[in-house]
Amino acid sequence: MNADTRYPHLDLGDLIAGATGQSVGDRAREHLADCEHCQLEANRWNLVADGVRGLAADAPEAAQPAWAARTRHRGVAPWRRVTLVAASAAAAMVLLGGIGVAAGVVHVHLSGPGARSQPILTAVNGCSEVEQADGTLAHVDGRTLVILTAGGRPVTVTTTPSTFISMSGALLSDITDGASVMVSGNRSGGTVRAAIVTVGQPFGAVNPPGLAPLEGTVSDASTAGFTVLTSTGARLAVTTSGDTLVIVPHASPAQLKAGTRIFALGNAEPDGTLSARAVAAVSQLPPGRHIKVSLKGCSPSSMVYALGTISATPASAR
Amino acid sequence: MNDLHQDVGAAAFTASHDPARDGAGLLRRIGQGEEDAMASFYREHGRVVFAQVLLVVGERVLAEEIVQDTMLAVWRGAGSFRGESSVRSWVIAIARRQTRDRLRRRRLRVVDDAFLADQPGPGPGPEIMALDRAELAGVKGAIRELAPAHREVLGLTFGSGLSLPEIADVLEIPLGTVKSRLAAARTALNRTLEEKGQNR
Numbered sequence: 190m191n192a193d194t195r196y197p198h199l200d201l202g203d204l205i206a207g208a209t210g211q212s213v214g215d216r217a218r219e220h221l222a223d224c225e226h227c228q229l230e231a232n233r234w235n236l237v238a239d240g241v242r243g244l245a246a247d248a249p250e251a252a253q254p255a256w257a258a259r260t261r262h263r264g265v266a267p268w269r270r271v272t273l274v275a276a277s278a279a280a281a282m283v284l285l286g287g288i289g290v291a292a293g294v295v296h297v298h299l300s301g302p303g304a305r306s307q308p309i310l311t312a313v314n315g316c317s318e319v320e321q322a323d324g325t326l327a328h329v330d331g332r333t334l335v336i337l338t339a340g341g342r343p344v345t346v347t348t349t350p351s352t353f354i355s356m357s358g359a360l361l362s363d364i365t366d367g368a369s370v371m372v373s374g375n376r377s378g379g380t381v382r383a384a385i386v387t388v389g390q391p392f393g394a395v396n397p398p399g400l401a402p403l404e405g406t407v408s409d410a411s412t413a414g415f416t417v418l419t420s421t422g423a424r425l426a427v428t429t430s431g432d433t434l435v436i437v438p439h440a441s442p443a444q445l446k447a448g449t450r451i452f453a454l455g456n457a458e459p460d461g462t463l464s465a466r467a468v469a470a471v472s473q474l475p476p477g478r479h480i481k482v483s484l485k486g487c488s489p490s491s492m493v494y495a496l497g498t499i500s501a502t503p504a505s506a507r
Numbered sequence: 508m509n510d511l512h513q514d515v516g517a518a519a520f521t522a523s524h525d526p527a528r529d530g531a532g533l534l535r536r537i538g539q540g541e542e543d544a545m546a547s548f549y550r551e552h553g554r555v556v557f558a559q560v561l562l563v564v565g566e567r568v569l570a571e572e573i574v575q576d577t578m579l580a581v582w583r584g585a586g587s588f589r590g591e592s593s594v595r596s597w598v599i600a601i602a603r604r605q606t607r608d609r610l611r612r613r614r615l616r617v618v619d620d621a622f623l624a625d626q627p628g629p630g631p632g633p634e635i636m637a638l639d640r641a642e643l644a645g646v647k648g649a650i651r652e653l654a655p656a657h658r659e660v661l662g663l664t665f666g667s668g669l670s671l672p673e674i675a676d677v678l679e680i681p682l683g684t685v686k687s688r689l690a691a692a693r694t695a696l697n698r699t700l701e702e703k704g705q706n707r
Contacts, residue, residue, distance in 0.1 A: 240646035245558035
């Protein structure tokens with residue numbers, strides 16, 4: 190298969206150089222012209238390289254960093270302002286009510302009952318252009334949500350297809366065969382007792398400490414549990430119960446149930462409505478408690494993390 | 508004849524190394540607090556860093572946060588750049604540390620499975636044919652299923668614009684280990700394609 194015996198086969202460095210468009214020596218090029226073995230190898234590496242580049246080309250645009258919107262500001266440098274927010278968030282990450290979900294970039298402050306005096310829309314620390322609406326879902330009309338604040342005042346929250354909408358609670362029926370899940374729980378032998386199950390991406394929004402996360406695909410789903418097939422081919426049994434918190438990071442307005450607690454982050458419109466960028470429907474939390482959200486910057490990812498933190502608030506925090 | 512310089516799609520990912528833009532001067536300006544320089548730096552390196560991090564962690568939101576943290580580290584540490592490596596390998600090394608720290612907090616083993624990642628696979632056999640017959644979509648899907656250490660070395664090799672010695676510096680392993688890890692990654696890719704029946 191190799192007609193050229195005057196020069197050894199191309200080494201990996203030559204093949205990688207070829208696949209990355211770097212120059213190779215004349216002898217290597219001449220050898221390749223006559224060597225079927227090396228041509229096959231070059232084709233294989235080219236395909237691998239194309240696969241990596243294809244994945245990169247498919248990657249979405251990253252959210253604009255927080256500093257990009259602030260480049261006209263003077264005084265404290267943009268990243269240092271972000272650092273101050275992050276540092277204060279980290280220092281205050283021990284939440285009232287025993288909530289210990291630390292995303293590292295957001296601070297969710299859970300206060301006690303008595304929020305009757307809360308305004309309809311409240312400012313969000315860390316991003317001056319975003320406001321928060323917090324209440325109970327009254328009804329859904331298409332992509333529009335109407336929620337009632339703790340004081341009984343209605344707020345209209347509009348969403349678009351790009352609005353991040355998550356829901357959480359005892360949603361065991363949302364764990365179905367074929368679903369991609371991340372399970373946080375206590376492992377005993379080959380079985381995991383699930384405390385939190387996140388159904389679908391992004392898993393990174395929910396990261397309770399002290400629990401070993403397990404990622405994989407669901408099979409054999411039932412009311413008592415399911416099996417997770419991991420990327421390495423391992424199969425682990427997962428048990429669920431009424432205490433298992435299920436989080437669905439990507440939900441549609443039609444899936445939201447009246448009576449659910451709603452936390453929405455977005456832009457206040459002149460007509461008093463909130464144009465939501467992110468919405469969390471949290472059925473495990475009762476009305477009467479106000480959750481104050483702080484963000485690190487205005488990026489969509491910060492909002493997703495913030496609402497993911499709220500979504501992971503366990504019922505025990507009542 | 509096979510064209511060794513065939514480079515389909517390279518422009519979509521592999522960045523050029525333009526000394527005028529990829530030099531230490533930009534970092535000096537960042538170190539002096541010039542926000543416009545930081546914006547230029549992000550335009551030059553942000554996309555590649557994000558793609559590499561996303562390839563390793565597989566989650567967009569998490570990747571965005573890691574890139575944010577990386578750029579924060581660049582803003583704060585630009586003055587410490589000594590020019591002992593290229594700017595691209597310097598920022599990717601920062602992103603790798605940020606990724607490792609973030610995933611360590613999540614208790615996920617991602618870049619510490621080097622032992623398994625470097626184990627040589629079997630020699631050419633029937634599985635090699637899977638890659639010979641695979642189509643691009645199948646290869647992309649199979650890469651996503653590789654171990655993180657394999658995704659990482661493939662991304663650095665074909666997506667970051669770094670040379671193999673630079674990749675060795677970023678990964679803090681010998682050059683020979685980079686090559687053996689690349690070979691192991693391709694063997695794993697073949698195996699995945701074979702198992703998925705992607706060969707046509």
